Amino acid sequence: MTLFEKTATELQSLLHNREISVKELTEESLARIEKMDGKVQAFLSTNGEQALAKAEELDKQPLEGRGPLFGLPIGLKDNIVTKGIVTTAASKMLEDFVPVYDATVVDKINEAGLVTIGKLNMDEFGMGSTTERSAFQTTHNPWNLDYVPGGSSGGSAAAVAAGEVAFALGSDTGGSVRQPAAFCGVVGMKPTYGRVSRSGLVAFASSMDQIGPITRNVEDNALLLSAIAGLDPKDSSTSPQAVPDFRAALTGDIKGLKIGVPAEYLGEGISPEARNAVMEALKVLESLGAEWEEVSLPHSKYASPVYYAISSSEASSNLARFDGIRYGYRAEGVKNLEELYSRSRSEGFGDEVKKRILFGMYTLGAAHHEDLYVKSQKVRTLIAQDFATLFEKYDVIIGPSSATTAYKIGGKIHDPLALYANDVLTVPINLAGIPAISVPCGFSDGLPLGLQIIGKHYDEATLYKVAHAYEQATDFHTQTPVIWEGK
Template sequence: MSLFDLRLTDLHNKLAHRELSVTDLVEHSLKRIQATDGQIGAFLTLDEEGAREEAAKLDRQLASGGERGLLFGLPSGLKDNMVTKGLRTTCGSKFLENYVPVHDATVVNKLRSAQSVTMGKLNMDEFAMGGSNENSAYHPVRNPWDPTRVPGGSSGGSAAAVAAGQLYFALGSDTGGSIRQPAAYCGVVGLKPTYGLVSRFGLVAFASSLDQIGPITKNVEDAAYVLQAIAGHDELDSTSANVEIPDYTAALTGNVRGLRIGVPKEYLGQGVDPQVKERVLESLRVFESLGAVWEEVSLPHTEYAVSAYYLLASSEASSNLARFDGVRYGVRAEDPANLMDLYRRSRSEGFGPEVKRRIMLGTYSLSSGYYDAYYKKAQQVRTLIKRDFDQVLEKYDLIIGPTAPTPAFQLGEQVDDPLTMYLNDILTIPVSLAGVPAVSIPCGFADGLPVGLQIIGKPFDETTVLRAAHAFESNTDHHTRRPALS
């Protein structure tokens, strides 16, 4: 049994009774990374020296009887679009191959305050644009359950590292499903908080009205602890919500009696794998046995979500990525003929094909003569989608359905078919457009591959989302199964 299969409270007890040291945990992580990362490729930058120094510092603090933080001594990883002072941050792009930030993201500071140990930066689709982690400029990530399959994206490195037992937890970012979809494909827990609950300061922007940072863990209880550590208002982020942060761990009572659940008919219709649908129906029967009730509901504008999302996200991306021009940081073309040649060649050489595709789509959508027809219309559709969720969540406590319509697909299977790739996020994108919280938890298997159950809640009601997820997890054993990596 891996040390990382233990609950957070069990590890803390072992640390308190000197049965373990933080150095033991860090060395366990490094050994596992060395043994498995050649198979899955989760890391872009491994900070062995920094992790060992931090472990020694925390061990001295432990020996002196000092106060322990919420995530004391736990080895963790960061998706490589969160800036880290003195530690390379690439966003999975050649454009930032040698970029070393001079400050930390707010979530990095919060993890430091909670006294976790950052082991390094995790692989991702370039600038978080992709759903398979095949768009990384360095190497693809492979699914620990089957290395011939994708881990999902864009937080594929974060999900694969946790599933493979390399880290105790990791942070990812979710724009249209980039935490939840890889969590589903890799058989772990992935939580996308309400937009604004976790600071985005220091997160390299893809689509600013959609991006949100969240935890990827092996169980729901750990997700609650990590969310507790990273949530909260931040004056450095103008979109940060100034709301009271409850005790998320106190919500894990296991009691869901009387909970009202809506199940969208659109989430179990055409395109959903029959085995995935059956796993979701089995999960609903578990909730029934625990005293919850569910009914079929409708989110009628779901079919328009993918189109609206790619117009909006690409438009915001084209604006955000304009700062990457070869002048201030990142790739700079050699011997440009003039300023325009510097811009053109630096961006052509630095960005990969998927990033270029989205910049072009976004620039077109925002251009004069097309703004009203595309960008403005997509914003109107987004309002309708949000209204769908508002109306259902007035009557029901939660919405439940599959996280992804199919299990993980083969590497290379969809890399030349971007439209099919985009449709893999059809069940996660509406949630992001509405800005509400959602978690993906393991709910079974289809042909030996993990299936994710998506639990969606009201804005800033992560407590109910986590309570339901924990109750389901406590009455099933899907989350205890591990991939058979050598």
């Protein structure tokens, strides 16, 4: 049993009635990590002393004026920079990198009174979907330790699923919040591109990267997104649109909601378990008054190659900053500047990162710029148009978050094309820049499945409303992994 089975609102009322203190909550999180993380290995580092000191400070603050997330423990994906706390992006390149400023989302969670407990494992620079591409450790799925937690925000999803923290932040460039949330049976939101500031997020593919919350239930997720979203002068792509109180959207009323269900998201390559779970979920939504129809996103099958061409191109440019000079890994015993660059980069980056840089260089090179890079950008337009057309008629689009449940550790890492193909359900959303949420929708052989609800630009409120109505009508989110009790 852990306190983090409770919702933020329940924990807040315990704090308010002085039944627990922020310090006790922080201690609970650290004790839980001590007990669980030897098996799960979600955390790359913890900062217990700082966290406890901050908790004591927070306990002195008056009850009035405390927000809904005050005093609650959070873990951060290790590509979100934290002043004075090592931030590695799970790469040898940044193994001892200590940032000199906080990401905007870190400023915001501090303003909300959250307590940062530690930094969470991921695929190196976000490039992967199993967290096996971390340079440091393999994170295990709390539901079955022989399986991956998904990725690239695998540490974030596993830490929440294991009850080590109440909340986590991940980042999602092609599914890296939603897919691990699905694999670990928790709730993960990829907000609209521009909703959350990317200032202080280690860049992978700048036209798609977006930070998103991972929590055990929909209400907590809505609270956390309200806290981190908003216009930021440090990120010119953030939207000036007002950030609604997303919790206000959780009315439970989805009567008359129009749902489109793309045939491409339930067809070839999708496991029967994932398909059945979605069909069952649609029945639940129907019983709540929603209507659904089968629709088509005809360019879906091109989304993965488009994603890999564009994201690798952007990555090859973004990762050019790692030169071994101003920060990060520096090769020793070099003869000249040129060798310092090439050896530092070669020794600092892992193979998956190098492969993506090389593919990006190839895609952007004069010989293939038109037929690969520009071609991908044009097909991206078609993919975005597919969604825009459906959203003229439907409020949300629904499908699975992943084609299957989690993979066995070591099972898929040697078949990159199979992994890339599995991204077909998540990457189109990033290409179009729209929001999507994954909520638990069932189990197969003890491993969780996720339902993906996709929405219009800046319409996270509707996604939370639908996800919450579905969650309250089902009990998947109340189930906990066997290791939860420390068995």
